[in-house]
Amino acid sequence: MEINELQEKIAAMAEEFRQPMTEFLSDLIRIQSYTGHEKPAVERTLLELKQIGCDEVWIDSAGNALGRIGNGKRTILFNAHLDTNEVSDDSQWPHPPLEPVIEGDVLYGLGASDCKAGVAAIVYGAAILNKLNLLDDVSVVVMGATLEEDAEGFALRSLVERDLLKPDCVLLAEATDLTLRRGHRGRCEVHVRTKGKAVHASTPHLGENAILKMAPVIEALEAMNGSLPTHPIFGDGTQVVSLINGPHTPNSVPDWCEVAIDRRLVPGETAESIVEGIRAVVEPMGASVEIPVQPVLSHTGLRLDAPSFYPGWLVEENDLVVQVGKLTYQALWQQEPVVDVWKFSTDGTYSAGAAGIPTLGFGPQEEVYVHTALDQVNLNKVVQAAMFYALYPVIYQQVTGAKPN
Ligand SMILES: [Zn+2]
Structure with a gap:
């Protein structure tokens, strides 16, 4: 399929999924999921992963929600976390934090910007991949991650080192406002x-x-x-x-x-x-x-205590993961993406900082709303992020020389 034709199909499919994606995100916002207490949000995510047609859906030792599309040997891991930081004073919020409210194109609620809109985008990116049958020799694993707010990287480390999932690259759907991020302190x-x-x-x-x-x-x-x-x-x-x-x-x-x-x-x-x-x-x-x-305790009862050390990381701008990110962005929107670094820390501290796995950030949420009473996300951007997550693995296959079809 030509890239233009594919771009149109992905855009149409993402628009078709706008409604279920918004409903899924709204459900996630209704479910309180403070760090270490993510079980109901994990279960809700597993249900969605089944509904979009994942080939395999499971929960790992650290209680992450996981779903796989495709059977290719190489694995791209989509990561976004389900836990949120705690509300200190909900009288400061324009709407109750656990009540998803939509005004125009904007959805308000606790965790919308950090990081539940990211979860919705990666789940529906995978849904588009599955529906259009776009995967060839690459598998995509979607991870609704736990424990990120208190101990970023710990649950991802457990998935890689304890449960032995070995991704070839990791995409993080934290707040980037549809720009690419390649590292943080x-x-x-x-x-x-x-x-x-x-x-x-x-x-x-x-x-x-x-x-x-x-x-x-x-x-x-x-x-x-x-x-x-x-x-x-x-x-x-x-x-x-x-x-x-x-x-x-x-x-x-x-x-x-x-x-x-x-x-x-x-x-x-x-x-x-x-x-x-x-x-x-x-x-x-x-x-x-x-x-x-x-001290870190997962909702499954697993102790993940480890030194309070979270390395910084920076992926080279000419690294494959960034190049594929740029090509994906250009194919979707016919312009050059902004490439930057984050101010805050993410699960990338493990994937790129400790394990050396090529890692790239791309998310629909805006950093300015993270951990604020104005927590919100623009739903048009969530649709756009799902398009990005649908096309990225296809371009990755092309660039890394998948067998022609
Ligand atoms: Zn976050």
Whole structure:
């Protein structure tokens, strides 16, 4: 099929699917799905994956919703997460957060922009692929991901390393406003601790005060800003002392003090390089350094606890995944896409940052509404994103030399 003819067929099919796609998205918004409690949203997604005709539908150990179209050896993974951040004050919302409200072309509701509209777009991208029978030697796996808000990449790591799904590339339907994204900074939590000697606060000269020992350490940590690793696209790494803790005994000299640091990373920094860099500064002052373990429990009861380290990543602009993304965009809309990087972190921290799997972002949602009371998505953009997800695997097959049909 010629690409023009295909473009028209995909556009028509996406328009045909507008209604069921909107209903699916509305259902997802009605279902509360905070991190670790995604089960009802996962079940709803599995139902939709069955309805669009997936060849296989399943739930993995970490409780991700999964559906496969096609039987090709190579796998393209479509990823968008089902969990949302929590509403702090719903009186700030123009409509109740769990009530999908459509005004004109815009659908409001919690998670519309992060990331349920992305889930609707990838499910219906796969639906178009299936209906038009466009897959040849590539399979598409659709992933309604869990645990992303609290521990991005953890559920994807489990799918790849525990359940052994090995994608050749990953597409992330996070907010990009229909532009391509090829990376983001990483983040890491670091704990720095000083030790003292506890005595009664009435005889401080007999003890050692861990809080006083921490004071110059905090100054030194702040002073590291400006000499952290830097990157031509992402700029400087940063670190902020964000929490302080100690024994909750006001009448003793404290024998320990701990601060938490929020560190933002550029691609290439590792857990070891971060700990080493901070240790070199604070160890001579008597402080110790570690990356804490983040406790993570899936809705299936699986513990995924792991160090609170989320590497940054950047895929080269001439990488195959970006090239196919550009060709797909050009074929659909006859213009060059904007190619950029994200401000926030995504499941790409695992796929590209840790596992080195080529990864690309493309989503209908707009970043400005993410985690706000104005959470919303433009439904025309959701239809357009579904078109992108339908055509991308076809172009991928062409460019990578699938057998001619
Ligand atoms: Zn997100």
